[in-house]
Amino acid sequence: MSISAEDIRNIAIVGHSGEGKTTLCEAILFNGGSVERMGKVDAGTTVSDFDEQEIARKMSVSLSVSYTIWKETKLNLLDVPGFYDFEGEFNEAMRACGAALVVMGANGTVTVGAEKAIAQCLRAKKPLVIFINGMDKENADYHGTVTALQEKYHGKIAPIQLPIMEGNKMTGMINALTDKAYHFTNQGPQEIPIPEDRKEELEAMQFSLMETAAENDDVLLEKYFETGYLTREEAIHGIRKGISSMNTIPVMAGSALQNRGVINLMNEIVKYMPQAAERKEILATDLAKDEVIGIACEEDKPFAAQVFKTAVDPFVGKMNYLRVCRGTLKAGMTVLNPNTGVQERINAIYLVRGKKQEAVTELNAGDIGAVSKLTDTNTGDTLCDESAPVKFDPILFPKPVLFMAVYARTRGTEDKIFSGLSRLAEEDKSFTVVKNAETGEMLIGGQGEIHLDVICKKLKSKFGAEADLRTPAVAYKETILGTSTAEGKYKKQTGGHGQYGHCKMRFEPCEADFEFAEEVVGGAVPKQYIPAVEKGIIECLPHGVLAGYPVIRMKAVLYDGSYHDVDSSEAAFKAAAELAFREGMKNANPVLLEPYSKLKIAVPDQYLGDVLGDLNKRRGRIIGMDTQDDLQVVTAEAPHAELLTYATALRSMTQGRGKFSETFAQYEQAPDSVLQSIKAQQ
Numbered sequence: 001m002s003i004s005a006e007d008i009r010n011i012a013i014v015g016h017s018g019e020g021k022t023t024l025c026e027a028i029l030f031n032g033g034s035v036e037r038m039g040k041v042d043a044g045t046t047v048s049d050f051d052e053q054e055i056a057r058k059m060s061v062s063l064s065v066s067y068t069i070w071k072e073t074k075l076n077l078l079d080v081p082g083f084y085d086f087e088g089e090f091n092e093a094m095r096a097c098g099a100a101l102v103v104m105g106a107n108g109t110v111t112v113g114a115e116k117a118i119a120q121c122l123r124a125k126k127p128l129v130i131f132i133n134g135m136d137k138e139n140a141d142y143h144g145t146v147t148a149l150q151e152k153y154h155g156k157i158a159p160i161q162l163p164i165m166e167g168n169k170m171t172g173m174i175n176a177l178t179d180k181a182y183h184f185t186n187q188g189p190q191e192i193p194i195p196e197d198r199k200e201e202l203e204a205m206q207f208s209l210m211e212t213a214a215e216n217d218d219v220l221l222e223k224y225f226e227t228g229y230l231t232r233e234e235a236i237h238g239i240r241k242g243i244s245s246m247n248t249i250p251v252m253a254g255s256a257l258q259n260r261g262v263i264n265l266m267n268e269i270v271k272y273m274p275q276a277a278e279r280k281e282i283l284a285t286d287l288a289k290d291e292v293i294g295i296a297c298e299e300d301k302p303f304a305a306q307v308f309k310t311a312v313d314p315f316v317g318k319m320n321y322l323r324v325c326r327g328t329l330k331a332g333m334t335v336l337n338p339n340t341g342v343q344e345r346i347n348a349i350y351l352v353r354g355k356k357q358e359a360v361t362e363l364n365a366g367d368i369g370a371v372s373k374l375t376d377t378n379t380g381d382t383l384c385d386e387s388a389p390v391k392f393d394p395i396l397f398p399k400p401v402l403f404m405a406v407y408a409r410t411r412g413t414e415d416k417i418f419s420g421l422s423r424l425a426e427e428d429k430s431f432t433v434v435k436n437a438e439t440g441e442m443l444i445g446g447q448g449e450i451h452l453d454v455i456c457k458k459l460k461s462k463f464g465a466e467a468d469l470r471t472p473a474v475a476y477k478e479t480i481l482g483t484s485t486a487e488g489k490y491k492k493q494t495g496g497h498g499q500y501g502h503c504k505m506r507f508e509p510c511e512a513d514f515e516f517a518e519e520v521v522g523g524a525v526p527k528q529y530i531p532a533v534e535k536g537i538i539e540c541l542p543h544g545v546l547a548g549y550p551v552i553r554m555k556a557v558l559y560d561g562s563y564h565d566v567d568s569s570e571a572a573f574k575a576a577a578e579l580a581f582r583e584g585m586k587n588a589n590p591v592l593l594e595p596y597s598k599l600k601i602a603v604p605d606q607y608l609g610d611v612l613g614d615l616n617k618r619r620g621r622i623i624g625m626d627t628q629d630d631l632q633v634v635t636a637e638a639p640h641a642e643l644l645t646y647a648t649a650l651r652s653m654t655q656g657r658g659k660f661s662e663t664f665a666q667y668e669q670a671p672d673s674v675l676q677s678i679k680a681q682q
Helices: 021-031 052-057 084-096 112-123 142-152 196-215 218-227 232-244 262-272 414-427 449-463 527-540 570-586 605-617 646-653 672-681
Strands: 008-015 064-070 073-079 099-105 128-133 157-159 161-166 169-175 180-185 188-192 249-253 282-286 291-295 304-313 317-326 328-330 334-337 342-345 349-353 356-360 362-364 368-372 382-384 390-392 402-408 432-435 442-446 467-470 477-480 484-492 499-509 514-518 554-562 590-604 621-628 631-639 659-669
Touching: 008 021, 008 084, 008 112, 008 262, 021 064, 021 073, 021 099, 021 128, 021 262, 052 449, 064 262, 064 349, 064 368, 073 262, 084 112, 084 304, 084 317, 084 449, 099 112, 112 128, 128 142, 128 262, 142 157, 142 249, 157 196, 161 196, 161 249, 169 188, 188 262, 196 218, 196 232, 218 232, 232 249, 232 262, 249 262, 291 390, 304 390, 304 414, 317 328, 382 390, 402 414, 402 449, 414 432, 414 449, 442 449, 449 467, 477 499, 484 570, 499 527, 499 570, 514 527, 527 554, 527 570, 554 570, 590 605, 590 646, 590 672, 605 621, 605 631, 605 646, 646 659
Parallel strands: 008 073, 008 099, 099 128, 128 249, 157 249, 514 554
Antiparallel strands: 064 073, 161 169, 169 180, 180 188, 282 291, 282 390, 304 317, 304 382, 317 368, 328 362, 334 342, 334 382, 349 356, 349 368, 402 442, 402 467, 432 442, 477 590, 484 499, 499 554, 590 631, 590 659, 621 631
């Protein structure tokens, strides 16, 4: 199937978790004839939620791709998880889509998920339409929800429908732009006369839409000022222009579960949402000229595409989902991956509908599909014609905010676990697998507890390896605040040659992690044994005397000692140095050091007090505060040990609206209570 960019709409379906995005996607596929019956999320039978974890949790955890044909137009649907932990999937969808469909409940408020989705779409410059779902529910409040939207997004919200309600349930709708009314039936919407009791309300909505349309076009604005009126065609033109420029966000309503209002929604998507051909030029680097250029959606130009998602399956292999930005991708082509410098052969091209793939021979500019068995291509990579090498900007992913130590549940399966996690990291760029150089633990980092739990469940189901997650160890250190002298004498007689080493040492604080010096006079300790003394001290540093943590900021000075002509050896002096270290550190006022982190926390103003109070409980200190857009940005420092689950706490305090970043700051002396707590656990 070959289809031109004018007849393609690439739509990301976004919003708060549980508002019915997957069900709406299912209804659209059913209306387009792509499925024979609508699947249900609760039954695990939907096209979009096909992963084991999605079926078990009854929620989307991965971006899924599907399509249908409606009015000779291909609707590519990107069903995006709404839960906070899967923000990386949202970023992938924003790179692939041309517009977004925000799904929200008819509960009279703007939910956090809808608020964040709208903000991210506007930031990504994606035109959007809002679908108020759940109009079949008893307490559905369409007008309250529209009012809440209008208060939140002044001047942008343009309701284009009036719901017709019977017994608190939506049974039909009036389209203010086309001036037509419909009654919902099992066969689809049927046109009916506009109810007399709604005409006054409809007229007020139509005048409001005229004003909105006029504000999006200078010619229309001039006419509206002169005549106070726009024709239906002019109003539609102005609204469409406003949608494209994101000055206007149309609002529609219905019930995805009952498939009411969905056909009207599909008609409006075809009519108002941008064609793939209308997409603004995407910036890329022309590698031949080393300059930034705009890539237009043109079929007759050299091929260029970007991979926006990767799925890894141990049986099927790797599947790369891509959007063709320019030219045509054909099976059998050899293309360049400029990110790796590798040439890739395109063996097969697929259109995707959930977990089902349909092989096609080509994919045109503006379209979305998938290719399999590429050896060295991952999410964010560019694929292009070798004769016209270009590279798109990488997709940005949120940095991990929650880290857990990962251990094999069964001894001997470590390699299997870390191999599987590395494969899953190819699939999900918002989580990482790293080794903590300080503690030696392997850590996985993600966006939250559910995210990491999903990773572990996928690890078991896809790669047959079970991992246990534990709270990561904190990289405490030890140091000394005072100066002390100590004597180490190692003497052993066992017949024949004995062992004899004797050193007198001074231990004092310093700025460096460790310094060694010698002030021996008169050959009290021969030169050849001094390196052995230093080595003995260095081998003691990983295990301090307080709680066994590495020692830093210490200077050791060898100033005297004695030796035996026959019995002295490097090993004996090394052992003597170890004895001196233990005694010297104990007498030099040893203290525990804990790592401090620098935090940047961005929260809406109403949560600032809670966040500051919580930081105080975590022994944090505020360094500064600033305002960015409508957020308060707090810069603070706090002990890392108090922040191990901060991602979860901040989300809870701010209803998911807060964000933070954490970087290492410095080591500081820990209070005695921390040391006593550590000793109690050992």
